[in-house]
Amino acid sequence: MKLFIALATLVVLAAGQNTYTSEYDDLDIDALVSNLDSLKAWSNCFVDKGPCDKAQNSFKVDMHEAVQQACAKCTSAQKVIMKKFIAGLTEKSPADYELFRQKYDPENKYFGPLAKAIA
Incomplete structure (x- = not known):
């Protein structure tokens, strides 16, 4: 019985690591994207x-x-946050979007699949 409980605990712990922390899943991305200064601050952090x-x-x-x-x-x-952040950056600050894309996808091979995944 102790072995079963230990294995069940390990399975639950391993399953919990399949996603990033959800601590900031309640981020008001609409407010962030609508404020150019906030959008630029987030972009500047990321790059x-x-x-x-x-x-x-x-x-x-x-x-x-x-x-x-x-x-x-x-x-x-997080998918919604990513989608809205990228869309907002693309629309409101194309130069910052390009810096973001260059940092995270310099060979332009990941943003296509990412866009499909967060659509």
């Missing part, structure tokens, strides 16, 4: 041009992997 607060850093830590793996470990909320 190492500005400081990062705790929330920004939480996303930045996993950004390379999330882009390269088409958000495979993203929660549903």
Whole structure:
């Protein structure tokens, strides 16, 4: 019986690591994207041009992997956040979008699959 409980605990712990932390899944991405200064601050953090607060850093830590793996470990909320962030950056600050894309997909091979995954 103890072996069963130990195995069940390991399975639950392993399953819990299939997604990134959901701590900031409630981020108001619509408000962020509608405020150009906020959008630029997040973009600058992601491309190492500005400081990062705790929330920004939480996303930045996993950004390379999330882009390269088409958000495979993203929660549903994180997919929405990523989609709206990229769309907002593309529309409101194309130069910052290009810096973001160059940092996370310099060979232009990940953003296509990412776009499909977060659509």
